[in-house]
Amino acid sequence: MSQPRAVPAGGKSGKAGGGPASVLFLCGRNSIRSPMAELLARRVLPKSTFIASAGIRPGERDPFVDAVLAEENLALGVWRPRTLEELEDSYFDLVVTLAPEAHHTALELTRSMAVEVEYWPTLDPSAVEGTREQILSAYRDVRDGLAERIARRFGGAITHAR
Numbered sequence: 624m625s626q627p628r629a630v631p632a633g634g635k636s637g638k639a640g641g642g643p644a645s646v647l648f649l650c651g652r653n654s655i656r657s658p659m660a661e662l663l664a665r666r667v668l669p670k671s672t673f674i675a676s677a678g679i680r681p682g683e684r685d686p687f688v689d690a691v692l693a694e695e696n697l698a699l700g701v702w703r704p705r706t707l708e709e710l711e712d713s714y715f716d717l718v719v720t721l722a723p724e725a726h727h728t729a730l731e732l733t734r735s736m737a738v739e740v741e742y743w744p745t746l747d748p749s750a751v752e753g754t755r756e757q758i759l760s761a762y763r764d765v766r767d768g769l770a771e772r773i774a775r776r777f778g779g780a781i782t783h784a785r
Contacts (some may be wrong), residue, residue, distance in 0.1 A: 642777060643717040643739075645673040649729055650721040652682025653704040655762070656745045657721055659688060660769045662697050667777050675715075677707045679728045685749065691762045707732075721745040721769075743772055 646668070648660040657676035664674050682704040692698060707713075707728075718733065718740045720726035726742045733740055745768065748761035 642668065643672065643715075645712075645715045645717070646675075647710075647715040647718045648674075648676040648721060649679065649707070649718055649725040650676075650745075651678055651724055651747070652680055653678030653706070654682035654685045655688050655747065655749060656765060656769070657725075658699060658702065658704070659692065659766050660719065660721065660773065662692060662699065663766070663770045664773050664777070666697075667773050673712065673714075675710060675712070677705050677710055679707060679725050681706055687748070687758060687762045690759060691766045694763070695766070717741065719743055722747065741776075743769075745769065 646664060648657040648664070650657040653676055657678065661674055661676035664672075668674060684699075684702075684704060689699060716738060718729045718738060720729050720740065720742050722745065726740070729740045746761070746765060748758070748765050751758055751761035
């Protein structure tokens with residue numbers, strides 16, 4: 624498995640302002656939570672921050688993610704789920720894990736590195752059953768919860784397109 628590379632000697636933050644220079648959002652299959660977080664973080668973090676997402680195993684694109692992101696005028700475009708091994712760059716100074724299995728994997732991979740790992744427990748909305756509207760509501764809750772957490776962590780404003 625590809626490992627996130629350690630930050631250069633000098634600290635966990637690659638930016639003079641104290642924010643991370645690179646952030647990886649990691650979940651189980653990179654189908655729901657981590658791609659949402661990646662896109663939402665792009666609205667808050669500076670353009671110079673490298674932001675990516677991945678899963679610890681292969682996943683399929685989830686159409687409910689596209690639906691709830693479109694409500695916020697966001698789109699994944701041609702994006703597709705990817706695993707850690709498929710990442711083009713493996714240099715991250717912050718790894719945000721969104722699922723227990725992803726957190727355990729990140730801790731194991733970064734054990735001897737100067738990489739900050741944060742665990743943000745996030746419900747997997749694909750486990751919710753019910754009507755289409757009930758399922759979409761669960762996805763919206765995840766999207767909105769991630770947006771709030773990202774804004775709190777990185778100092779941005781919570782913005783909604785609605």
